[in-house]
Amino acid sequence: MSTTDDFRYKSHELLIELDAATNHMMMLVSARKVAGFEWSEAAKRQKLAYETWSAFLYAPETDPMPCLDGRASGSYGPLAD
Incomplete structure (x- = not known):
């Protein structure tokens, strides 16, 4: 499944x-x-639902490849010391 579908x-x-x-x-x-x-319970539920959606929508994007291919995060070279 593609990341768009996810x-x-x-x-x-x-x-x-x-x-x-x-x-x-x-x-x-x-x-x-x-x-x-x-x-109060309904308001808490709505607040939690909005915060969960917002956190998902604005989650920082991470590059999973550095941990897999041995390079430093944000670089194209070897691991930083």
């Missing part, structure tokens, strides 16, 4: 959770339940 799959998974958490909060607003334990 990105799309993980994005889809995270966005489904974010959408579900946001929809749950909107349902609570419609039901006038914007305080208490249920609201």
Whole structure:
């Protein structure tokens, strides 16, 4: 599987959770339940879903090859001392 497919799959998974958490909060607003334990749990779920999505989206890209081919990270030459 290509990295694009991996990105799309993980994005889809995270966005489904974010959408579900946001929809749950909107349902609570419609039901006038914007305080208490249920609201707090829904808000935590939505916040965690957003933070997880954001961390995935803006994760630093790493080059896996230095550890595999013996060169220093960010270089084309041999391992740095």
